[in-house]
Amino acid sequence: MQFFYRRTYTKPYGCGFASYTMLINMEGGMAACLLSTRPVPMSLYGKTKMSKVVVYGNIMEEDPYKIWTNKKCLDFRRIIHERRLPDSCQGCPCGELGIT
Numbered sequence: 001m002q003f004f005y006r007r008t009y010t011k012p013y014g015c016g017f018a019s020y021t022m023l024i025n026m027e028g029g030m031a032a033c034l035l036s037t038r039p040v041p042m043s044l045y046g047k048t049k050m051s052k053v054v055v056y057g058n059i060m061e062e063d064p065y066k067i068w069t070n071k072k073c074l075d076f077r078r079i080i081h082e083r084r085l086p087d088s089c090q091g092c093p094c095g096e097l098g099i100t
Contacts, residue, residue, distance in 0.1 A: 015080060015095040022068055028060035030067045032076055036088060044093050052088040 015033070024030055025037045035042065036054040054076075057067035067073065079086045080095075089095040 015085075015089065015092070022064065024059055024064075025055070028058045029055035030057050030059055030064065031055050032073075032088075033094075035092060035094070042092050044091060044096055047091065049091045051092065054088045 021033060022030060023032070023034060023037065029037070031037045032054055035051045038053060039050045041048055042051055056070060056073050056076075059067065076086055076088075080089075085092070085095045
């Protein structure tokens, strides 16, 4: 049996999922995570905000490896690995509370 609970305070902890996942939407757009493919309401501690759409490129038009290694993608993952949250992730429960 395992008991698991989240912290009771918010400290940018980073999101492991977004640091190693290449998410492709229905149109071929490559995004950092599921919550960045379209506006999604996110609530944490009584505050709700909409996620920002962040798509780095389209695999129908460009090599997926080139998209994955472009400056914007690399900068996003670098910030996540430093346990900071990019602007697009501010307020996301996964990033704020930490998920890997």
